[in-house]
Amino acid sequence: MEDPREPHVLILPFPAQGHTKPMLCLAKLLASAGVRVTFLSTHHNRCSPSSSPSPLLRFVSISDGLPDDHPRSLELIGEFLLSIKTAMKARLREFLLSESAEPPLTCVIADGIMSIGIDVAEELGVLAISFRTFSACCLWTFFCVPTFIHEGKLPFPDDDLDKEFHGLPGAEGLLRRRDLPSMCRSQIESNPYRYFLDETTTMTRASALILNTFDTLEGPMLSRLTTIFANVYAIGPLHALAAESDIGHSSGRTAFVGSLRIEDRSCMTWLDSQASRSVVYVSFGSLAKITIDQLMELRHGLVDGGRPFLWVLREDAILGENEETVKSLLSELKVPSERRCVVNWAPQEEVLAHPAVGGFLSHGGWNSTLESIAAGIPMICWPHTGDQQINSRWVSEVWKIGLDMKDTCDRSTVETMVRTLMEDKNEEIMKSMARISALSSASVVSEGSSSKNLGRLIENLRKIGRTSRAISR
Missing domain, CATH: 3.40.50.2000 (Glycogen Phosphorylase B;)
Structure with a gap:
């Protein structure tokens, strides 16, 4: 033996x-x-x-x-x-x-x-x-x-x-x-x-x-x-x-947490200056890429939504033939502002737990979804690939803890969803998130x-x- x-x-x-x-x-x-x-x-x-x-x-x-x-x-x-x-x-x-x-x-x-x-x-x-x-x-x-x-x-x-x-x-x-x-x-x-x-x-x-x-x-x-x-x-x-x-x-x-990317913690100081539940946190994960047109639509939609936003915008996330144009846009966006903070990577769990954050515009990846649930932060899902399409459907239609922006990216839709989530304080979403977050805990x-x-x-x-x-x- x-x-x-x-x-x-x-x-x-x-x-x-x-x-x-x-x-x-x-x-x-x-x-x-x-x-x-x-x-x-x-x-x-x-x-x-x-x-x-x-x-x-x-x-x-x-x-x-x-x-x-x-x-x-x-x-x-x-x-x-x-x-x-x-x-x-x-x-x-x-x-x-x-x-x-x-x-x-x-x-x-x-x-x-x-x-x-x-x-x-x-x-x-x-x-x-x-x-x-x-x-x-x-x-x-x-x-x-x-x-x-x-x-x-x-x-x-x-x-x-x-x-x-x-x-x-x-x-x-x-x-x-x-x-x-x-x-x-x-x-x-x-x-x-x-x-x-x-x-x-x-x-x-x-x-x-x-x-x-x-x-x-x-x-x-x-x-x-x-x-x-x-x-x-x-x-x-x-x-x-x-x-x-x-x-x-x-x-x-x-x-x-084992992040494979360097986190820019300056965003935490910026969050400290914002009102409770006023900020939209925006992150599409570590792999997703967006076009310059999508970046501009998202930018205008977030600005028109009327809420300050913290945006994780990776330097390798923008698809575009003109490298100088991409660099110029990123440089402009990353200029510090009272209404926005743009960083290359953020300590996401800490961001979602910060009292200034009231909503999460996400790609609907599973880690992000669970972290949002644990923190009790309702979501807007803009899925890109893999499991994200089905996650976003469950978020909006089964758990009712967010909105699904699947397969669309225009400034009007972004603005409407930000306002719905952040200003209208959708009662069903807030109650559902509070219940599911408690179950998570x-x-x-x-x-x-x-x-x-x-x-x-x-x-x-x-x-x-x-x-x-x-x-x-």
Whole structure:
């Protein structure tokens, strides 16, 4: 009989800000509970070891297979995904075979779009768990996409995106075509389309599923996912669960959240000068890009909305052929003003928790949605890609905590939505947000559902450690 082993978990995120952050929160929660964790990122998206609050958590990195000067942008996503499936997979296997840490690795927690983690874990005889970093409603939709294709509902037979879409169990009468994940607008033969479908299928080989959500927010969709996975752990909002546990805050919140970008904290001083609940916070995440025309429409709409605004406008976020024009616009926007503050990146959790902030114009990414819920800040969603289309529909029509500005960007619409959210004080939205925010808070206290689900996960990781074997080298 083999000696019982301590649990040692490898966490493998998809190399992007929105995926790294929640998985880093999980890594720190596990380490604080006594589980040894190796957090494996890429050289390009390397996490700093200085952000670790625990000696049980270490950071390592491998190459993603692309040259250093590759932009790794959404525009070149096909090249990025191919490199992950081939070059990075080979490097992952080499790393695990050469790994000499004690105790030996007992489990791999792989991002739901990093099936290379499941493949290599199976090859080496290690148990794998899948962590999908977006909503349960979107994951359930992904699992139903092959059925939609089989039934001839995808690809869409025409260009009418406002046509009602039927056939998603648990969402009848809710969806239009435009509300499905963005990949559903692509040709099913495209490489990214096939990649995400294959990744979703591969997830079912994992022994369990982790989701950054909570039972009282997405209970119906979580129930449907239990028909696919024997064990589903809803442990979100992870950032709030980690804050409730007070992990790593002594070393500074910026280090704790694991941002891959440098935060401009001058915006916090600007917020201090603003009236309570008067500011619109604007951020479209770490990957989305907008055209110069869209930038101008957003700018005019925000100004005409009559409220001060804090806008996160990344230097790499503007699409335009004339680099000088882009630089000129950004320079003009970033001139300090009583009515606006424009920064390259902001400490988002702190911004949303600031008493001056009253609304959030967002891309509807899942981290942003959960952070908005936790802070009790209603949303205007302008989704771009991936899960954001379906998230924004749930925000507006299921949870009723915001407005959906999907597929439109004109100054009149922006102004109207800002005024509706900030001046009209939409009573239904405010009441719904207050209720759901309270449910979010309740889920992360010691007896809350997410805390208990995290406890179940930790106990199962310990059981896996006691029954595992070392990797054969």
